Each structure stands twice: as C-alpha cells, then as structure tokens.
Amino acid sequence: MRRVAVIGVGVTKFGRHDRSSGELFAEAAVEALADAELEPSAIQALYYGNVVGGETEKQLHCGPQAASILGITGVPTTRFETACASSHAAFRHAVMEVGAGISDIVMVGGGERVLNVPTEDSTEYFAYASDAIWEQPLGLTFPGVFALVARAHMHKHGTTEEQMAAVAVKNHRHGTLNPKAQFRKEITLEQVMTSAKVADPLKLYDCCPFSDGGAAVILASEDVARSRKRAVWVLGSSAASDWMLIGDKPDLSRVLATERAAAAAYRQAGLGPQDVDVVELHDCFTIAEIVATEGLGLFEPGMGGVAAEKGWTSLGGKVPVNPSGGLKAKGHPIGATGAAQVAEIVTQLRGEAGPRQVGGAKTGLVHTLGGNTATVVVSVLGRE
Amino acid sequence: MTLKSFFEGARDGRLTAVRCTACGGLAIPPKEFCPACGKRGWQAAPLSGSGTIASYTVIRVAPRKFAPEAPYALAQVRLAEGVSILGRIVDVPLDRLAIGLAVKFHPLVRGDQTGIAFGPA
C-alpha cells in the first residue's frame, strides 16, 4: 500500500436547509477543492455516502447525481450505505483505491436531507437500519437500540443517567466553539435530566438531532501530498461488523464492532490508544460516546461514564473527545457524518481549529458507528 | 426451518430454535452456518419459551405506524436454553420492568402478522 494523505476538507453548516442532499454535498466539495487548491478536473473518483435519500428525497443513484451537480461527470462514483457510518466506509474504500495505486486524487463525501419530512417519518426511516423481519415489526427505533445498550451498561457497570447527561453538556459546550454546529448553546445537567423521555432511559437531550448537511474530503497519494505542508496522513483505516440482530449480540454493554475495528486500525498505524491526542467519535446518543471511549481503549470498561463526569473527555482534559460538538451538538446528517468527522480531525491536526483547538495534537482518531452497532469504521490520522 | 414455518409455529405459541447437528450449538433465528463450529447441519429445537430480561427499554417516540401503541416495552430476552431474542414485553406494568425479570413467550398476533413478545412468567 502507498501512503495516503488528506489534502482538503469541507463541511456545510449542519441543521435545517432548503437544499437537496446533492447541493449540500456540492457546497462542501467546493470548499474542499479550494482548501486543497485543486481544480475539479483533478478528481479521479468519487466515493459517496447517503442513507435515506430513497425515502426523504425519492432519490437513488446518488453517486453520479452528486458528481453531476459538481460538474465532474465521467469519473467512477459509488454510493456507500452502512447506515450512519456511510461516508466513513466510503473514506476507507477510497483510501484503499489511492493506496493501491489505482488513483492519485479521490474525493470522499456525503450528503443527507431529513428535516424535510416529519419526525414520525424520519424515525421510521432510521429504523430501517434494524432488521425488517425480526425487529422493525416490533417497533424498535434507533434510540431504542441505544436505550437497550444503556440499560445493559448501567446494570453491568453502575453507569448513571447523570453521567450520560454529562456527555450532552460537554458536547454542547464544545459546539458553542464550532461555527458550523447545529446547536451553539450550552445546556445544563438539569435540562438534560428533565427533558422528555424518548426511549427509557434516554431522554431528548441524550439524542443527537436530525440534521441536513454535507461534507467532503480529498485524498491524495504520497507523491501528490508530499510537498503540501498541511497534508494529514492516514495511518490506519479499518472496519468491522457485528451481529445484525439485538438478540444475537452477546453483551449489549459492549460494541464489539468498535473493539474489532479499533484493534485493526491501531495495528495498521503501529499506535495504541495511549498515543491518541484528539478523538471524533460517534455520539449519536450519550451512552454511545461512553461505550465508544471504552471500546476504543481510551478508558477501561465501565470507566466511560466516569470519564465524562470528571471532564477527562472535555477540551483541556486527558483525551478531548468530540471537540466539534460531536453528533450531539454539531448535528448528524447521517450520510455526511463520517466525512465531517474526518474533516474535524484534519482541522485539529493542522492546528486550524481556532477556539476549539486541542493544543499540540499530532495523532487523531475517527470512529463512526452504523445504526444498530453492527457496523463500525475507525481511522487513525497523523501529521508529520 | 423456513421463516414461514417459524412464524406459523410462533402463532400457535411455539418458539423454535435450530440445533447444530455437529456441535449442539443453538441458534434463533436460523442461520446457514453454525456460528460456533462453521458446519451447516441443523435440526429444529423447540424452546420452553421461558427466559429473563437481559436489557429493556420503553419506546415513547415511535415510528408513525406504531405511534398509537406507544409507550411500549421492548427487551432482549435471554431464553432458558441460552440463546436470546428481541421481543415486546406485554402485560407487565412498565414500572415493573427490570433486568432479570422472568418472562414467558407470548405471540403478538396482529391480523396475519405474528411478532415475538413475552408476558409474565
């Protein structure tokens, strides 16, 4: 494998937009091309993430559509769908294309639009990421999956609802520092604890919002990237799966796909959790951040809640997690999320994150989880 | 065992797993290859239907078609034979739900649809 670097990133503001997912992606792609100082004709392939376009926009075949809107038609395009991990899965495959020497410059991105439909409908579409025969007919929802994880974690480790709430408070505080975040206001522990119940024990403020948005990153081979001072290197990128059905998962307090993908990504990078300076991870629900910090090896099993409560994962803490505000405050346009997380870590490693900068960050980790915990992608990035 | 025969049995109150003829491992729902030994030989294995709640939630914000039923309880149920499955919990007050609570299989029949559910043991 050749070495691969990220040489350009772009992200839209997340939140409510009156534009299509393709237009949102294109805005991010234009920003990424400018950041990389490249003409669009330099792009040799497009790897694209989108999840519910078929439902909310009646749109399939989103890859060539995205390329067409951008005006780079002709290049190979593929739409990736691994639920919420879609554009991070796209990223991993694009890394392999560049690493394998097939292309020198590849764009990865995603776009999603869901706020154009009522919440009852988006809740149903997101539930399509659970099994259609065994789980959807029971009325399982996406928050419901993580509520089951939360109960199991509380039972096994004594994790509390207040510790989960601390994740929301922290990520909202970080979000105030990110001009592209959907929510830019602090919230209190009290507000989280008294917010409406969604799927016990998860409350409204334990859940990330529905969001529209787009993100794009540009990958390049070592030959192209070597002379660029702001290049950030892909040290490892790995994916893993787990049983699709809740019933088949042996221990709901753990996300085995996270543990597997992290182990492989660390091995590729020749690094371990102790080497990571900054993390963007998949906090679709507050408990998801707690379980991910454990699965990534940042904290011992059962210590994820304690870490959030004690501020170890805050900006200025031992291992800052989700300086962007995370999915919780930055927003979660599902098909764009993975690419947006990569963009944040690249920005951090370049030292360009402004008031949310993690000082001296040299190694960053990106973790993206798909739907019912059955897909996880982990990448480790570093600067020279 | 086909999905059709599984759900026909479930409708009549019978919960059925499959047992690996090579290693004796159980699976529900059926799989092509045994997760334990990788072999592909199965025979139907009727389950007692008895189990305990391994984790649970109460869904309060539901997809459109389930909204009239909310709030409703879902649980991962560990069956006495060792395998687990997701099901609705019915006829148990929501404030009595607990990990470890004993429950018993109870088909959830809606028209020609049969769902997995558990009621009081």
Ligand SMILES: [Zn+2]
């Ligand atoms: Zn076997």
